[in-house]
Amino acid sequence: xxxxxxLVILVPAGITKYYEVxxxxxxxxxxxxxxxxxxxxxxxxxxDLTEEDKAYFQEQMAISEYRLANDAPxxxxxxxxxxxxxxxxxxxxxxxxxxxxxxxxxxxxFSTGTIKMLLTRPMSRAKVLTSxxxxxxxxxxxxxxxxxxxxxxxxxxxxxMGTGVELEMVNGQVVEKAVxxxxxxxxxxxxxxxxxxxxxxxxxxxxxxxxxxAIGLTMFLSFTGGMIVMFLxxxxxxxxxxxxxSDLTQYExxxxxxxxxxxxxxxxxxxxxxxxxxxxxxYSTFMKRxxxx
Amino acid sequence: MTEPIVQLQNLSxxxxxxxxxxxxxxxxxxxxxxxxxxxxxxxxxTTIRMMTGLMHPTEGNVIxxxxxxxxxxxxxxxxxxxxxxxxxxxxFMSGYKNLLHFARMHKNxxxxxxxxxxxxxxxxNRIHEKVSTYSLGMRQRLGLAQALLHRPxxxxxxxxxxxxxxxxxxxxRMYLRKIASEEGVSVFVSSHLLSEIELMCDRVAVIQxxxxxxxxxxxxxxxxxxxxxxxxxxxxxxxxxxxxxxxVAENQGYVVExxxxxxxxxxxxxxxxxxxxxxxxxxxxxxxxxxxxxxGGGQIAEANSK
Numbered sequence: 001x002x003x004x005x006x007l008v009i010l011v012p013a014g015i016t017k018y019y020e021v022x023x024x025x026x027x028x029x030x031x032x033x034x035x036x037x038x039x040x041x042x043x044x045x046x047x048d049l050t051e052e053d054k055a056y057f058q059e060q061m062a063i064s065e066y067r068l069a070n071d072a073p074x075x076x077x078x079x080x081x082x083x084x085x086x087x088x089x090x091x092x093x094x095x096x097x098x099x100x101x102x103x104x105x106x107x108x109x110f111s112t113g114t115i116k117m118l119l120t121r122p123m124s125r126a127k128v129l130t131s132x133x134x135x136x137x138x139x140x141x142x143x144x145x146x147x148x149x150x151x152x153x154x155x156x157x158x159x160x161m162g163t164g165v166e167l168e169m170v171n172g173q174v175v176e177k178a179v180x181x182x183x184x185x186x187x188x189x190x191x192x193x194x195x196x197x198x199x200x201x202x203x204x205x206x207x208x209x210x211x212x213x214a215i216g217l218t219m220f221l222s223f224t225g226g227m228i229v230m231f232l233x234x235x236x237x238x239x240x241x242x243x244x245x246s247d248l249t250q251y252e253x254x255x256x257x258x259x260x261x262x263x264x265x266x267x268x269x270x271x272x273x274x275x276x277x278x279x280x281x282x283y284s285t286f287m288k289r290x291x292x293x
Numbered sequence: 294m295t296e297p298i299v300q301l302q303n304l305s306x307x308x309x310x311x312x313x314x315x316x317x318x319x320x321x322x323x324x325x326x327x328x329x330x331x332x333x334x335x336x337x338x339t340t341i342r343m344m345t346g347l348m349h350p351t352e353g354n355v356i357x358x359x360x361x362x363x364x365x366x367x368x369x370x371x372x373x374x375x376x377x378x379x380x381x382x383x384x385f386m387s388g389y390k391n392l393l394h395f396a397r398m399h400k401n402x403x404x405x406x407x408x409x410x411x412x413x414x415x416x417x418n419r420i421h422e423k424v425s426t427y428s429l430g431m432r433q434r435l436g437l438a439q440a441l442l443h444r445p446x447x448x449x450x451x452x453x454x455x456x457x458x459x460x461x462x463x464x465x466r467m468y469l470r471k472i473a474s475e476e477g478v479s480v481f482v483s484s485h486l487l488s489e490i491e492l493m494c495d496r497v498a499v500i501q502x503x504x505x506x507x508x509x510x511x512x513x514x515x516x517x518x519x520x521x522x523x524x525x526x527x528x529x530x531x532x533x534x535x536x537x538x539x540x541v542a543e544n545q546g547y548v549v550e551x552x553x554x555x556x557x558x559x560x561x562x563x564x565x566x567x568x569x570x571x572x573x574x575x576x577x578x579x580x581x582x583x584x585x586x587x588x589g590g591g592q593i594a595e596a597n598s599k
Contacts, residue, residue, distance in 0.1 A: 113381035117439070120345045121398040122371035290308075291347040 001097045002146055009087050009151050016083070017158045029073040033064045040064070063167045066174040072165045080155040081166070081179045087151035088183065091190045094147055096219075098140035098194065099201040103214030105132050106206040106286070116291055125287045133202060133279075140198060148187070185252065192248035196271060197222060203278045207285045233259060239266075242274040298323050298479045299344070299447050303353035306339055306503075313339050314503040317353070321447070321479045326469060328494035328511075329483035332588050336503040337483045338378070341451050344481075345375050358446060371399065374445035376453055380436025384425040388416060388435050391424060392442065399443040406442065413468065414438045429456030437465070441472075448472075448480045454489055466493050491580040501588050511580070517553060520576040522546030524569045532563065548576050 040061040044054065067074060106129070109115040118128060166177035197218050204214035221228075225243040232238040238259055245267035297320035304317040314336045321327055331337045342348040344355050346362055355362040360369040382391045392411070396402040411420050414434040424432065433456050440448060448469075454462045470493070472478045484490050490497060491511060499507040522545050523529045533540050533549060536559070540549040551559070556573065563570050 112384070113379070114383060116345075116347055116375075116377050117381060117395065119347055120370060120373070120375040120377070121395065122367045122400075123398055124367055288349070290349060291342065 001100075002143065005090070005093060005097065005143060005146055006150050008090060008093060009147070009154060012086070013083065013151075013154045013158055030068060033067050033074070037061055037064050063174055066167060067165075072167065074165070074167075079159050080152070080161055081183065083155035083159055084148075084151050085179075085183055085186070087147065087155075088186050088190070090147055090151070091144070091187070091194070094140065094143040095190075095194045095197050095222075097143055098136065098198050099218050100211075100215055101139050102136045102198045102201040103205040103218065104211035105136055106202070107209045107211040107214065110209040111211075119291055126283065129206070129283060129286050132206075136198060136202060140194065144187075144194075182253075186249060189248040189252060192267075192271060193222070193246045195275065196242055196246040199275055199278045203282045206282045229259075240270060242271055245270050295322055297321055298358055299481070300356040301340075301344070301353070302356065304340065304343060304350050304355065305352040306336075306343060306348065307351045312503060314343070314350075317500070317503075317505055319498055319505065319508065321481055323446070323477040323479050324473050325496060326473050326480040326482065326494045328490035328497040329481060329500070330487070330490065330497055330584060331483075331500035335500045335588075337500060338451060339503075340500070341377060341449055341481075341483060344449055345373065345377065346370055347377070371443065372446045374440035374443065374448045376433075376436045376440050376450050378451050379429075379455070380432060380439065382424045382432065382435060382439075385423065387423055388420045388427065388431075388438075391435065392420075392439055395439045396442050402442050406444075410438045410441050413441070415464070430458055430461055433457055434461070444476070446478060448478055450480065450482045452484055453482060454484065454486060462489065469493060487580045487584055497580070499584065499587055507587055517551070518576040519549050519551055519556060520546055520572065520574050521549055521559075522570075522572040523563055524571070528566065528568055529563070532566065532568075546572070 040057050043049070044057050044061075049057075066072070109118060119125060166179050167174055168177045200221070201214045201218040204217055205211055208214065221243065225246070229238055229241075229244045232241070238244055239262060244259060244262070248264070248267065251264045251267075299319075299321040301317050301319045304314055305312070306314040317340060319327075329337055329340070339348065343350045344362075346366055349363075355369075357369040358372050360372075362369045382388070383394070386394070389407075389411075392407050396407055411417055414437050416431065416434050416438065419427070419431060424435065427435065433453065437450075437453065440450070454465060457465060466489075469480055469482075473480055482490065482493065494511060496508065496510050498505060520543070521529065521533075521540075526542075526546075529547065530540075530542075533547065538549050538551050540547045560570065560573055
């Protein structure tokens with residue numbers, strides 16, 4: 001799984017680099033910015049523009065003018081930061097692999113019959129299950145770290161730190177984008193879905209002793225979660241199911257939840273309650289079970 | 294007798310209204326090998342699972358070396374070595390790594406001890422190969438090795454000779470006898486191989502429909518039997534009746550319940566009466582006969598529902 005993860009990061013990096021080397025951009029960056037301003041102006045002169053579009057193009061134009069005035073070139077090619085924000089998408093894969101592990105770490109002991117060897121050791125069942133859970137999360141954490149370190153290394157070797165500056169408009173002011181803290185925040189918020197999916201797969205795997213059911217159900221919920229939330233969004237109950245909250249990246253860039261009155265602390269509280277519920281069910285069924293495998 | 298090392302007290306198990314095990318009381322003593330017999334579905338495996346903590350008894354308790362399995366699980370189970378049915382090992386690891394893995398879950402199992410056990414079960418040559426390449430007999434040996442690692446005081450074996458070759462069975466029997474007599478280990482063996490149990494055990498416990506129906510010592514029958522084959526049969530039976538012996542007809546002769554001292558007198562009298570005497574030999578009921586007599590045939594025990 002680790003090798004697969006590295007491969008998945010390596011391949012798009014190679015492809016991006018290949019095309020960059022093959023088709024270098026022409027002209028100085030100043031010329032390009034001038035052209036861009038020209039085209040923004042033309043677009044703004046057009047008539048059928050919504051207020052939103054207008055604001056957007058005006059923003060872009062302001063940024064381009066700021067670049068020319070302050071000698072701050074844009075990121076011409078891919079840089080370490082842009083590559084890493086691209087590979088942060090691979091966290092889905094990290095979650096998938098961890099879910100597979102969580103789903104099968106208990107259920108496979110049952111299906112191979114080794115559970116009876118394990119449970120006749122002088123270890124209480126609570127200890128056995130705790131070590132399984134810790135192993136799952138340590139493995140997930142390892143994948144997380146591998147994802148970050150490998151994409152940082154590959155990004156650094158292939159693209160370097162980059163020469164340009166990322167800019168954005170905040171409250172009518174052009175400021176430098178806090179690329180790194182944004183990225184770190186993204187990694188942190190992605191942890192929400194990671195933890196919840198892993199715990200859910202662990203729950204189904206240890207209760208129903210079927211890894212395929214656990215993987216299937218977890219994946220199904222992560223694909224249809226959005227739909228279920230949309231479907232239920234008319235009712236108040238939507239606030240209290242974990243699917244509404246597990247994707248914490250909705251709070252990125254100052255964004256809010258698509259459900260009214262739901263804030264980040266509220267989401268975290270709901271997720272924490274569900275996490276405890278999942279664990280309690282996992283532990284109580286595992287401790288009580290008569291092992292006949 | 295010495296204190297029992299394992300006590301089953303009123304052990305009962307009910308699953309969905311079906312009473313699988315009813316009020317089982319058995320004491321097991323150090324240095325003794327007890328066989329556990331019963332027709333299919335009688336509750337042998339359920340009992341063994343309850344003795345190892347894999348199943349929770351509905352009622353009653355298992356006491357191991359004075360500790361209740363319910364309340365002091367870790368301490369109690371650390372004195373027990375177990376093989377439940379086929380010993381399932383991690384197939385993707387070598388035999389040695391499996392042993393190492395299980396050894397880590399016990400206190401005080403050294404590398405030397407692992408080597409010693411491997412030697413005892415005769416797996417030195419193949420121990421570093423993956424378990425998936427092992428034959429059933431080799432897996433049994435590995436299973437025995439993991440059960441012995443922590444020098445248990447009590448050994449529970451479910452069908453241990455299943456898949457062993459004749460030499461392996463013999464070796465295994467000798468080995469069990471040795472650890473029972475030298476280290477005072479109490480052994481509890483369930484098996485279908487009655488001849489095997491007969492050779493191996495000091496005692497047998499017989500269970501049927503979840504109830505203990507017999508618990509007896511092997512090898513010391515209180516009354517002795519002799520098989521007498523002679524012609525003509527009418528005269529023989531008339532003579533036996535006259536002497537007040539209990540007897541039953543079997544094959545060409547009779548099985549007679551009589552004391553050893555009476556044998557020479559009977560032979561002389563039969564010969565003097567002109568009866569043709571072909572054979573007089575001690576007759577022992579095999580465990581198989583006794584077992585079938587007790588359990589009454591081969592049908593699978595009916596689960597008695599309430």
